[in-house]
Structure formats: structure tokens, C-alpha cells
Amino acid sequence: MSTAAGREIRRAVVTGGAGFVGSHLADRLRDGGAAVVCVDNFLTGCADNVAHLAADPGFELVVADVAEPFDVAGPVDAVFHLASPASPHDYARHPLETLKAGAHGTLHALELAGRKGARFLLASTSEVYGDPKVHPQVESYWGNVNPIGPRSQYDEAKRFAEALTATHREHFGFDTVIVRLFNTYGPRMRPADGRAVPTFITQALAGRPITVAGDGQQTRSLCYVDDTVAGILAAARSAEAGPINIGNPEELTIRKLADRVRELCRSTAPMEFVPRPGDDPDLRRPDIGRAVEVLGWSPVVDLDKGLAATIDWFAARVAASAPDRTSPAADQAPAAGPTLIEP
Ligand code: NAD
Numbered sequence: 001m002s003t004a005a006g007r008e009i010r011r012a013v014v015t016g017g018a019g020f021v022g023s024h025l026a027d028r029l030r031d032g033g034a035a036v037v038c039v040d041n042f043l044t045g046c047a048d049n050v051a052h053l054a055a056d057p058g059f060e061l062v063v064a065d066v067a068e069p070f071d072v073a074g075p076v077d078a079v080f081h082l083a084s085p086a087s088p089h090d091y092a093r094h095p096l097e098t099l100k101a102g103a104h105g106t107l108h109a110l111e112l113a114g115r116k117g118a119r120f121l122l123a124s125t126s127e128v129y130g131d132p133k134v135h136p137q138v139e140s141y142w143g144n145v146n147p148i149g150p151r152s153q154y155d156e157a158k159r160f161a162e163a164l165t166a167t168h169r170e171h172f173g174f175d176t177v178i179v180r181l182f183n184t185y186g187p188r189m190r191p192a193d194g195r196a197v198p199t200f201i202t203q204a205l206a207g208r209p210i211t212v213a214g215d216g217q218q219t220r221s222l223c224y225v226d227d228t229v230a231g232i233l234a235a236a237r238s239a240e241a242g243p244i245n246i247g248n249p250e251e252l253t254i255r256k257l258a259d260r261v262r263e264l265c266r267s268t269a270p271m272e273f274v275p276r277p278g279d280d281p282d283l284r285r286p287d288i289g290r291a292v293e294v295l296g297w298s299p300v301v302d303l304d305k306g307l308a309a310t311i312d313w314f315a316a317r318v319a320a321s322a323p324d325r326t327s328p329a330a331d332q333a334p335a336a337g338p339t340l341i342e343p
């Protein structure tokens, strides 16, 4: 696997590599022949996500907090910095860890890239646009973020991380690229991470009420994880500095998402309208013109196909955690709904 600048990615560091997106990125890097060092402290990820790579000699797992100085022995061609809580539920539970992952963690990951002469990729977010006043969101838009609101730990940490990355490039000649990821979904999301897709799927499969926030008219644009990872890799292989939006421009209301999940799960679960969280953005849709132009990247997985693959994965976990109805002991077990195991 080589970068447009001609550098081959023979060995990559993925911070947050035991998380949802990071573990898929590690898989694709291994598929392309690159060795992978995953650095993770399991704050919101888990060893299960990379268990299939455990016996792979091209894969190493380093359990470390990137908010503290850390090092990786040996040569490194690319550092992918993904370590950070990412769901609103997670960053509300871990506010200081989120600020530190974006600030100290980004600095330490940049310093590692500097020591190794590696290309550095920052996984930033559409949250830098906040509750956007420009729609769809284009990279030149500076955003509308509440610096002291309930999402501020994440939004401002990522904005600071972008500033830190740009500064290392402009002032110190680092080889960096910033990608702004939009809502991504797929297998390996935690059932209880609080994000809409895993929450709705878990509820629909269990026949529990589907919790739509507000009137559900707020929109999101959902990108299947394989597409997001392809965009991340295209950016890493390019010589671009970014920022580059990586997302799927197909926008839908949250109410519509709940309907699609319910239909695809063949569920009769009712809708329950619950209060909207503070500062929940009304609209979210990427302008991906830059990614198309400079990376030749655009998403290829449509929503129904991606949701179906995700639902299959969640359903298999439900089946694996349900009692074995063929055994006598199971016959006496209480008829509880399917349980999903948190890492
Ligand atoms: P995730 O929570 O599944 O993964 C994050 C990983 O980082 C976890 O494995 C966690 O344990 C690890 N981590 C957190 N803090 C750490 C620390 N201090 N040291 C070491 N490891 C740490 O989240 P995700 O959805 O996979 O998101 C990955 C990255 O992509 C994040 O940086 C997120 O901001 C970005 N992103 C994701 C989305 C999305 O929709 N999934 C959208 C925009 C941006």
C-alpha cells in the first residue's frame, strides 16, 4: 500500500484501533499488506473488535492512553489518530477524557509521527460544524459551535486537534491530512453506545419502543463503515492536507431512519418520542465535492444495504447471547428479551 507522495505504508499505527471505525481500518490495512500497531486504552472500544487479529503476526495491540506520552518501537510510515470517544453518550460520560484525547492525545500522536517521519491522519468530525448554518456542509465553513455546551468537550477538542495538526504542518513541516468524518455506522458499534443506529436496531430486534428524539425531523447523512474507511485510506495515500469531508450525502430525517430500521428488522416495535438532547444539530449533510475531486472517492454502499448488513451483525449477537432453547435448562430460564453484552 503506498501514498501518492510515493511512500509505501508498510507499517501503520492506528490509535483507537480497538474501536468501531479503528478496527475496520486495521482490517483493511492488513488486507493491503501493511503491518498494524493498534494503540488503545479500551475506554470505549474493546479487545473483541480485534480478537480475530490477535494471532496475526502483522498485528500488535498496545494498551496505552494516548493522553499520556507513548511510543511505538520500530519504523512507522503512517499514524492514523482515531482515539477519542465518539458518541454523545460516551463523551458525556467521559468529558475530561474526551478533551484530553483531542488535545494531549493528538499532540502525542503528532509527536510520534514526527519522530518516525510518518504521515499523520487526524480523524476529525462533522461536529466541527456544530449546528450548521450552511447546508450542506462544505470544508470552507467554520461552523456554529457552542464552546461551553453539552457537546463542547468533543466539538472543541476536535477543533483544537485540527488547529494542532494544521500548526504542525504549517510551522514544522509535518506531513498531515485532516479528514472530517460524518455519521458512520456498521458492525461492531456497541449496542448501548447511545447513537441512533445501534439504539434503533437493538430496540427493534427486542421489540422495545424505538426512542426518537424530539419530532424526529432533524436530519443526518449516514455513511457505511466500509465507505468511511475507504475514504480514510484514500486520504492517507494522497498528498492532500485537507480538511476533507468523508461522508454519504444521502440525507434523511431521524424519523425516517427509525422507520427504515423497523421495516428492515420486520419489527412491530412502537415509536416513543423522547426529549431531544441539548445542542443536538438540526441538519447534517456533507458536501463531498472535494473528496470526489482530489481523492476520487465517493461512497458506494446505499443505506438499505448497509443497514441490512448491520442488522444481520446485531441479530447474530442477539442469537449468540440468547439461551439455547433446545436444552432442558433453557426451558426453565425466564423468558427475558434478548440481551446484548456491553464490552
Ligand atoms: P469508538 O468509541 O468506537 O472508538 C474510539 C476508540 O478510541 C475506542 O477503542 C477507545 O477505547 C479509544 N480511545 C479513546 N480514548 C483513548 C485514549 N485516551 N487512549 C487510547 N485509546 C482511546 O468510536 P468510533 O466511532 O470508532 O470513532 C473513531 C474516531 O472517528 C473518533 O476519533 C471519532 O471522533 C471519529 N469519528 C467517528 C464518527 C462516527 O460516526 N463513528 C464520526 C465522526 C468522527
Ligand code: UDP
Binding pocket: 087, 088, 183, 194, 195, 196, 197, 199, 200, 211, 212, 213, 214, 218, 220, 254, 276, 277, 280, 281
Ligand atoms: N437519536 C434519537 N434516538 C436515540 C439516539 C439518537 O432520536 O435513541 C437522535 C439524536 O438526537 C440525533 C440523531 O439521532 O438527532 C443522531 O444521533 P447520534 O447520537 O447517532 O449522532 P450525532 O448526534 O452525534 O450526529
